[in-house]
Amino acid sequence: MNRLEKIMKVNEEFINNEEYISYQTDKYPDKKMVIFTCMDTRLTQLLPKAMGIRNGDAKIIKNAGALITHPFGSVMRSIVVAIFELGAEEVFVVGHHGCGMSNINTNGVIEKMKESGIKQEVLDTVRFTGIDLNHWLHGFDRVETSVAESVEMIRNHPLIPKNIIVHGLVMNPETGQIDVLIDGNK
Numbered sequence: 001m002n003r004l005e006k007i008m009k010v011n012e013e014f015i016n017n018e019e020y021i022s023y024q025t026d027k028y029p030d031k032k033m034v035i036f037t038c039m040d041t042r043l044t045q046l047l048p049k050a051m052g053i054r055n056g057d058a059k060i061i062k063n064a065g066a067l068i069t070h071p072f073g074s075v076m077r078s079i080v081v082a083i084f085e086l087g088a089e090e091v092f093v094v095g096h097h098g099c100g101m102s103n104i105n106t107n108g109v110i111e112k113m114k115e116s117g118i119k120q121e122v123l124d125t126v127r128f129t130g131i132d133l134n135h136w137l138h139g140f141d142r143v144e145t146s147v148a149e150s151v152e153m154i155r156n157h158p159l160i161p162k163n164i165i166v167h168g169l170v171m172n173p174e175t176g177q178i179d180v181l182i183d184g185n186k
């Protein structure tokens, strides 16, 4: 069985056993909060558990490194929609130790692109459109700095109301322990 076939088999059992019933909720976050975090696989179930988040409690936005790369990119749009359309009042930026986006080897990634058949001309074309691939792929050097920058970006964003509370947290991806870097209540 390939991955899709395996998923479809699990899905059929899930539906037949009515396992979805315990997850039923609506689209509004019960705890009126947004969590913005990293796509790291270790956090998939650990982070909600370690923060006491159940299905329906929070809007969870993820990307590589929990980085806001553009003030009007998809992360900020998601946060804006969560606030104005879905009733969120509080944002938790959750970075983590040992993140794959810290000190990412951007030249190594570009080499792998070439090895997988992406031609130099294509990379040159991307460069000509004004995109510096190394800069685009770059993550961060220190998680504390990147979380603080994300918090500042959200707090100072022209479309985020001043009464929205924004926190900056760092999680241990092994134990789930949270260090509060920025307490938005203070």
Ligand SMILES: [Zn+2]
Pocket (backbone or CB within 6 Å): 038, 039, 040, 064, 065, 066, 096, 098, 099, 100, 101
């Ligand atoms: Zn990460």
